[in-house]
Amino acid sequence: MSVTAARGFEASGVAVGLKSTGKRDVAVVVNRGPRSAAAAVFTSNRAKANPIMWSQQVIADGVAAAVVLNSGGANCFTGSFGFQTTHQTAERAAQLLGVSAGDIIVCSTGLIGTGDEVFRAKVLDGVEQGIAQLSPDGGEAASEAIMTTDSRAKRAVRTQDGWTVGGMAKGAGMLAPGLATMLVVITTDADLTAAELDVALRQATRVSFDRLDSDGCMSTNDQVTLLASGASGVRPELAAFTGVVTEVCLDLAEQLQGDAEGASHDIAIEVIGAASESDAVEVGRSVARNNLFKAAIFGNDPNWGRVLAAIGTTAAAFDPYDVDVSFNGVRVCTAGGPDRPREDVDLTPRATRILIDLKSGADAATILTNDLTHDYVHENSAYSS
Amino acid sequence: MSVTAARGFEASGVAVGLKSTGKRDVAVVVNRGPRSAAAAVFTSNRAKANPIMWSQQVIADGVAAAVVLNSGGANCFTGSFGFQTTHQTAERAAQLLGVSAGDIIVCSTGLIGTGDEVFRAKVLDGVEQGIAQLSPDGGEAASEAIMTTDSRAKRAVRTQDGWTVGGMAKGAGMLAPGLATMLVVITTDADLTAAELDVALRQATRVSFDRLDSDGCMSTNDQVTLLASGASGVRPELAAFTGVVTEVCLDLAEQLQGDAEGASHDIAIEVIGAASESDAVEVGRSVARNNLFKAAIFGNDPNWGRVLAAIGTTAAAFDPYDVDVSFNGVRVCTAGGPDRPREDVDLTPRATRILIDLKSGADAATILTNDLTHDYVHENSAYSS
Structure with missing residues (x-):
């Protein structure tokens, strides 16, 4: 209707x-x-x-x-x-x-x-x-x-x-x-x-x-x-x-x-512990726009280093050595260092959840994005739009 | 040595x-x-x-x-x-x-x-x-x-x-x-x-x-x-x-x-007619980071619309209806509208030159980037780095 x-x-x-x-x-x-x-x-x-x-x-x-x-x-x-x-x-x-x-x-x-x-x-x-x-x-x-x-x-x-x-x-x-x-x-x-x-x-x-x-x-x-x-x-x-x-x-x-072009994962990037809602949004967007992160998700690789590298390009309040990052419920990075093994993360489902705790406040925001795939490149290189 | x-x-x-x-x-x-x-x-x-x-x-x-x-x-x-x-x-x-x-x-x-x-x-x-x-x-x-x-x-x-x-x-x-x-x-x-x-x-x-x-x-x-x-x-x-x-x-x-990972084109984005050098750099970077533009170059598509859409996200001085864009020497967009036919552009060489005339001043800058390819996605999804 x-x-x-x-x-x-x-x-x-x-x-x-x-x-x-x-x-x-x-x-x-x-x-x-x-x-x-x-x-x-x-x-x-x-x-x-x-x-x-x-x-x-x-x-x-x-x-x-x-x-x-x-x-x-x-x-x-x-x-x-x-x-x-x-x-x-x-x-x-x-x-x-x-x-x-x-x-x-x-x-x-x-x-x-x-x-x-x-x-x-x-x-x-x-x-x-x-x-x-x-x-x-x-x-x-x-x-x-x-x-x-x-x-x-x-x-x-x-x-x-x-x-x-x-x-x-x-x-x-x-x-x-x-x-x-x-x-x-x-x-x-x-x-x-x-x-x-x-x-x-x-x-x-x-x-x-x-x-x-x-x-x-x-x-x-x-x-x-x-x-x-x-x-x-x-x-x-x-x-x-x-x-x-x-x-x-x-x-x-x-x-x-x-239904995003060529995507194989729907990624929700939830940023918590932010000093402000705009900080949370800025961090979420920076990660959402990082091609290396997006390609890693396509490859089912919980590459938390690329998440921290993307956070580091923002002006948000955070201490790089006091950040936690989880992929689908498995905390692979804590206090800016390795936590549980990458092998514990299952990234095969289409629905993907990244949780970033900035430990700098009480605000939060969730950004939705997709992975960077062969099909995305194909659809946007083979056809004009 | x-x-x-x-x-x-x-x-x-x-x-x-x-x-x-x-x-x-x-x-x-x-x-x-x-x-x-x-x-x-x-x-x-x-x-x-x-x-x-x-x-x-x-x-x-x-x-x-x-x-x-x-x-x-x-x-x-x-x-x-x-x-x-x-x-x-x-x-x-x-x-x-x-x-x-x-x-x-x-x-x-x-x-x-x-x-x-x-x-x-x-x-x-x-x-x-x-x-x-x-x-x-x-x-x-x-x-x-x-x-x-x-x-x-x-x-x-x-x-x-x-x-x-x-x-x-x-x-x-x-x-x-x-x-x-x-x-x-x-x-x-x-x-x-x-x-x-x-x-x-x-x-x-x-x-x-x-x-x-x-x-x-x-x-x-x-x-x-x-x-x-x-x-x-x-x-x-x-x-x-x-x-x-x-x-x-x-x-x-x-x-x-x-030698950029997976790239098939080396793209020089030359921005001229800018009100300041920083405007020229901002415009060049915005185009260089636009995945749709980068995928189009991989597909040998002189998609000037994606160039204008990327320029429009900047704070640089420009009039969207007074911008010229050339791909490898062929002006496909003038005064913010179509100019020569896309078919006149040859994007098969690896060396690719985009010329953007903002017509807003005398400053210029060139940004170097690469296209977005299947191999880029492959190298950055199949291997951790």
């Missing part, structure tokens, strides 16, 4: 030839109200795609009526022609939906530099077909239409006290934090203001998508959009709502991690 | 069983004077090996009589026993050479966490054998004894106006800047003070080893040591001397790049 699980939403996913495979490649998600409150977070990459620049303007007033998303081309670095394509996409959708173009969020994903006249014609065709096929059951088709190298669609739904939060996500490579890290649309029939949605979304993404760092590469096109229809008539407490949005975001983030 | 090209130096390389292959694994380089001026730069990793902590004390007074180096074990995170091993290494060498232990630089390389009693006994044996075999022709043997996964020894020599600078280096993985990036010993018979050597070495490493970023991973053990014997009796201008030391460092850095 994903984005159509909450009342007040319709969606669709159509195929217009942007993907050479002939699979669905344009999705539309429409908020039928009664409310049209919205919030969004965007990639912090300074090299931004045209849809990002457009959507940042759209979201400024906290109102959005619909989201149009395409796969099969990023419409990034395609010049003023590409920006006009985004503008025309919003205008065409607005016209057909009877709303203002300034209330249409636009998202694109695919190869950077794609955005010629053929691309534009197909996207506009997709808007028309997509709006014609809108349905309260269209969430599944929409979630398929945003897939790129994803092997499966990502959807999540939570219902509580009469209101629902549902979402869809795409992302398989170029996953690194920076507020948003992929294309995500989340809908809810709870009745909340745009300002409340903004608080909830920022809090939720901060501890979910922002802590997923599959390959250290930050995209130019990523955004997470949250739309609220108010159709449930229920106005939840903001804390409860934030909790549920966070659950949906974490569920989607774990699905993204589990 | 490497470290014995300059007059006043003797060296040796012996095999004591630290390497399972039976190859040379302990090197000794001795300065016979008349001067014993020295300078060194060290890894900026906060997780430092025992030999780094020792050698930082030794170099503080600008005097060093000898350098003892071992491969086959990093003596890093081996507790107080490991530090005592370093101390005993220096004491044994000092005793045999008739100098102070406080004038013996110690370096180690190999697997972190290696440093038990067997390791200590072998290293001390290596000191004895190495000092017994010291020779004015020992530079070649010494350069072989510091190899780890290196496929060949790295040596460089320059002679000018009656004085010589020679050096040896090891390093094949874990190459990333942070003052020093590998084990390097450089010797000269020029007559300079320790303060002058320090100026020359820092300037030389800043534009050579500091701009080599093979895999973004910073080691715990790296140091570059410069020893001056004064045996030529010539006192060169500091600028001329710095120029020659820089040439030797660049030569060794390019040899390290050319």
Whole structure:
């Protein structure tokens, strides 16, 4: 169900030839109200795609009526022609939906530099077909239409006290934090203001998508959009709502991690004993981005030396000679020296847990990442994306 | 000749069983004077090996009589026993050479966490054998004894106006800047003070080893040591001397790049039009560390979108819509949009040149890196290091 699980939403996913495979490649998600409150977070990459620049303007007033998303081309670095394509996409959708173009969020994903006249014609065709096929059951088709190298669609739904939060996500490579890290649309029939949605979304993404760092590469096109229809008539407490949005975001983030390009291990790096949460995040990210560590996990090697070497490049509070490191529950390093033998560690399961105790405070954070594999190199060298 | 090209130096390389292959694994380089001026730069990793902590004390007074180096074990995170091993290494060498232990630089390389009693006994044996075999022709043997996964020894020599600078280096993985990036010993018979050597070495490493970023991973053990014997009796201008030391460092850095683990391309990322040299370095490093870019080069794909996405993560002054990117002389991106077709680029040669014009100033820098290959993943997943 994903984005159509909450009342007040319709969606669709159509195929217009942007993907050479002939699979669905344009999705539309429409908020039928009664409310049209919205919030969004965007990639912090300074090299931004045209849809990002457009959507940042759209979201400024906290109102959005619909989201149009395409796969099969990023419409990034395609010049003023590409920006006009985004503008025309919003205008065409607005016209057909009877709303203002300034209330249409636009998202694109695919190869950077794609955005010629053929691309534009197909996207506009997709808007028309997509709006014609809108349905309260269209969430599944929409979630398929945003897939790129994803092997499966990502959807999540939570219902509580009469209101629902549902979402869809795409992302398989170029996953690194920076507020948003992929294309995500989340809908809810709870009745909340745009300002409340903004608080909830920022809090939720901060501890979910922002802590997923599959390959250290930050995209130019990523955004997470949250739309609220108010159709449930229920106005939840903001804390409860934030909790549920966070659950949906974490569920989607774990699905993204589990489908990361070429990965053979899903690695959770839990940093405890940190002097601050930001220290814990910095240490976790540094380890998550260390290619030698990531290659060692692929090789089922509990190489704690590479973990300490990665921690040592951070500015976090820690004493290199008072750090413990465990791999899947086996402490192989204590007080900055060898502890239990490496042979005691079983790294064959896909789920991998690294526990780092900095012994410098009471804060903690968990970063999700993947290993560095032959398949990762193959997928990102053999195919342009 | 490497470290014995300059007059006043003797060296040796012996095999004591630290390497399972039976190859040379302990090197000794001795300065016979008349001067014993020295300078060194060290890894900026906060997780430092025992030999780094020792050698930082030794170099503080600008005097060093000898350098003892071992491969086959990093003596890093081996507790107080490991530090005592370093101390005993220096004491044994000092005793045999008739100098102070406080004038013996110690370096180690190999697997972190290696440093038990067997390791200590072998290293001390290596000191004895190495000092017994010291020779004015020992530079070649010494350069072989510091190899780890290196496929060949790295040596460089320059002679000018009656004085010589020679050096040896090891390093094949874990190459990333942070003052020093590998084990390097450089010797000269020029007559300079320790303060002058320090100026020359820092300037030389800043534009050579500091701009080599093979895999973004910073080691715990790296140091570059410069020893001056004064045996030529010539006192060169500091600028001329710095120029020659820089040439030797660049030569060794390019040899390290050319022998990087598993690499199939040697990539020079030249950033021009930068508002400052540090902007140029930041942009070059960001591109050099982008796994998607590195995998694309392995796949002979001139993926300029990944270059722009990497630039966008920096704080450097630039306008994403006014950047030019060329691959091997073919400008595939101009003004932040597509230019010449990707098909015009030939990325099959190992030597690869990326030119990035930020159009924001007059400063420039070149960063050296390698591609991300199946062999890199294999070497770093199948073997512990």
